[in-house]
Amino acid sequence: MNAEPLRVVMADDHPRLRAHIRRSLEVGGFEVCAEASSGPEAVRFTQEHQPDVVLLDIHMPGGGIRAAAEISRLLPEIAIVMLTVSRDDSDLFDSLRAGASGYLLKDTDPERLPAALRGVLSGEAAIPRTLVARILDEFRMPGQRRLGRRSTATGLLTSREWEVMGLLGEGLSTDDVAKRLFLSPTTVRVHISSVLRKLRVKDRQAAIDLLRDDRS
Structure with a gap:
C-alpha cells in the first residue's frame, strides 16, 4: 500500500513560477493543496489545509517572513521553507527567527526541491552551503x-x-x-x-x- 503524498501549500506572487514549482513538486511525489499569492493568503490556506510543509516567497505582498512568523505561532508543527532570490543576511536571519526550517534560493535546481523539503520534514535544515557559512560566522563572533x-x-x-x-x-x-x-x-x-x-x-x-x- 502506497503512502499518502506529502502535502504542501506554496506562496509566490508570480503565477508562472508557481506553476513551474508545482510541476516539480508533483513529479517528486508532493500534493500541492493550495497556491497563495500573498502572505495573508498563505496563512489562511495553511490554517485551512493543514499541510506538511509551507513554501513561502519572502518578497510577496504581505511579506513572506511575516507570514512565516504567523504560521509558526498558530501551527508550530508545520514545517516552513522560504524560497527566494534574496541572499541578504537580514532576510536569512529574520526567516530563521520567524520559524523557517529551510531557506532555498530560486536558482536551486527544481528537481532537487522535493528532496530538500523531505529533508526538512525529517529534521534537516535546507540551507545552501554558501549561506551556511554566514550562519557559522554569526555564531563564531556574534x-x-x-x-x-x-x-x-x-x-x-x-x-x-x-x-x-x-x-x-x-x-x-x-x-x-x-x-x-x-x-x-x-x-x-x-x-x-x-x-x-x-x-x-x-x-x-x-x-x-x-x-x-x-x-x-
Missing part, C-alpha cells in the same frame, strides 16, 4: 559581526521608520508618535517591530541607542 554590520542595517530603514524612531528618541510615547505622524498606534508598532528585526535588537531603547551611534 558581537564583532553585528558591530560590523551596523551601518548596513540602519541603511535599510525607511524614511518613515527613521521618523518614528527619531520621535521615540525624543521621549514621545507610541500614542504621541501616532498623533504627530497622523498614523494609528498599531501602524507605529508595526514600524517599531520592523526596525527591531532589521537592527537585530531586542527592544526600542537598544534600537534608539544604535541609531544615535550610527548618525553620530
